[in-house]
Amino acid sequence: DTGVSQDPRHKITKRGQNVTFRCDPISEHNRLYWYRQTLGQGPEFLTYFQNEAQLEKSRLLSDRFSAERPKGSFSTLEIQRTEQGDSAMYLCASSRTGGPEKLFFGSGTQLSVL
Amino acid sequence: DAKTTQPPSMDCAEGRAANLPCNHSTISGNEYVYWYRQIHSQGPQYIIHGLKNNETNEMASLIITEDRKSSTLILPHATLRDTAVYYCIVGQNTDKLIFGTGTRLQVFP
Numbered sequence: 001d002t003g004v005s006q007d008p009r010h011k012i013t014k015r016g017q018n019v020t021f022r023c024d025p026i027s028e029h030n031r032l033y034w035y036r037q038t039l040g041q042g043p044e045f046l047t048y049f050q051n052e053a054q055l056e057k058s059r060l061l062s063d064r065f066s067a068e069r070p071k072g073s074f075s076t077l078e079i080q081r082t083e084q085g086d087s088a089m090y091l092c093a094s095s096r097t098g099g100p101e102k103l104f105f106g107s108g109t110q111l112s113v114l
Numbered sequence: 115d116a117k118t119t120q121p122p123s124m125d126c127a128e129g130r131a132a133n134l135p136c137n138h139s140t141i142s143g144n145e146y147v148y149w150y151r152q153i154h155s156q157g158p159q160y161i162i163h164g165l166k167n168n169e170t171n172e173m174a175s176l177i178i179t180e181d182r183k184s185s186t187l188i189l190p191h192a193t194l195r196d197t198a199v200y201y202c203i204v205g206q207n208t209d210k211l212i213f214g215t216g217t218r219l220q221v222f223p
Contacts, residue, residue, distance in 0.1 A: 105159070
């Protein structure tokens with residue numbers, strides 16, 4: 001497999017701007033997850049998809065955040081009207097199913113909001 | 115909140131076994147124990163998981179106590195590349211894994 005790919009690796013934006021991140025999971029992986037990680041903390045769950053269906057969203061995912069996986073393949077995470085508190089590493093992961101198996105993580109997108 | 119307790123940091127000499135403990139006293143019968151690690155500036159990497167029995171793979175061994183309230187991850191021959199943050203997680207499946215702050219393992223020459 002080619003691994004989970006995330007783009008861009010780094011994003012610097014000004015407060016109030018919109019940003020969009022992309023995640024390409026391992027092909028044929030049905031599940032796709034988004035996590036957020038701030039310095040010194042473990043990753044925090046944001047949301048996950050089973051194919052194109054978004055099955056759950058964390059309360060951390062405010063209405064400024066939206067995620068899509070339109071064809072059940074790649075996914076996008078958009079943050080509108082960014083705030084300084086949105087600065088974090090945004091991680092994407094995928095798995096074949098939702099059972100007790102391994103998650104494959106990408107290298108993440110580091111967002112800095114100035 | 116994470117359901118596990120891990121020491122914040124540990125040291126290990128290169129070539130020696132690294133034994134990373136984890137307490138999960140509130141684990142339920144259908145929850146697995148998962149271990150991931152995260153090397154600086156990378157995404158977490160899966161290591162191993164288990165339910166009741168001890169497990170071994172090419173990366174590590176997982177020892178789960180009989181009452182399942184604690185476990186130990188063993189890296190048999192630690193190398194400098196094993197320096198990372200190690201996360202112990204309990205959960206039924208891969209949905210909504212809750213990461214704590216993990217154990218920062220420093221392997222020294």
